[in-house]
Amino acid sequence: MEHLLLLIIGILLLIIFALLAKVYFLHKSAQEIQDAFRDRLTADTNTLIDLSTRDPYMRKLAADINVQLRLLRREHHRYQQGDLELKEAVTNISHDLRTPLTAINGYLDLLDREEKSENVQRYLSQIKNRTEALKQLTEELFRYSIVTSSQKLNLESVDLVRALEESLLSFYGVMEEKGIQPEIELPEEPVFRELDAGAVSRIFSNIISNALKYSDGDLSVVMDGNETITFANTAHHLNAVTTGRLFDRFYTVETSRNSTDLGLSIAKLLVERMGGSIEASYDNNKLQIKITFAK
DSSP states (O other): HHHHHHHHHHHHHHHHHHHHHHHHHHHHHHHHHHOOOOOHHHHHOOOOOOOEEEHHHHHHHHHHHHHHHHHHHHHHHHHHHHHHHHHHHHHHHHHHHHHHHHHHHHHHHHHHSSSSOOOHHHHHHHHOOOHHHHHHHHHHHHHHHHHHHTOOOOOEEEHHHHHHHHHHHTTTHHHHHHTOOOOEOOOOOOEEEEHHHHHHHHHHHHHHHHHHHHOOSSOOEEEEEEEOOEEEEEEOOOOOOHTTTTTTTTTOOOGTTTTOHHHHHHHHHHHHHHTTTEEEEEEETTTEEEEEEOO
């Protein structure tokens, strides 16, 4: 009887060890699938998930995931190709529009020198305004297509404080014309980051231009102790919904129909390409755009 009891205990121990080993190898396989899946999503590779285990269920799971990965990769390549074709088309169209627009503006300037009635003068003024808006739209599309291309960034040590000061100075005339006295709080010491100087200048210019466009007469620019840059202005005509879409491509706020608002889309794209973050918020009639560049 004692030998039988020992035999049963031994069998039970073997079963327990076998189950523990099974659980261990299942856990190891699941971890392999998790790590491989994360790697395949972040890397542009055709390598599929392969497991060290021979467990049929885990291998079937890996095979099913591989099928979905192939479909996902195929759709991703189709998206990339379509996006590339769209960018090339936008570049070509905007480039082709420049020549006729330049000619139209030239003829309008010639007509301005001729004698004309008051009505004709008014009509010509409207035509010039619309032509100028179309020219601005063409330039925005061209700049957007260039920025979204695979153009390599030239990283160097950039003083964010100085770059921001220079961008603000370039809008001094516009601020004076709008009667805006900006409130500026910047560190006295330079703040250096490894960034593309041209991209940083474009980011600041686009955000300041947007702030002046929607401002109800004020503007504040603050760089805090965490070196986060906050642009803020009163904008009664905005709301939380429109603010959430300010970074969308081609989204246009009702009060600014003559612009595609590509400036903020370009700013967001450039900030993220350089490893930074940008966000917009709206509270108590105040629009805030915050930028942080990683150290």
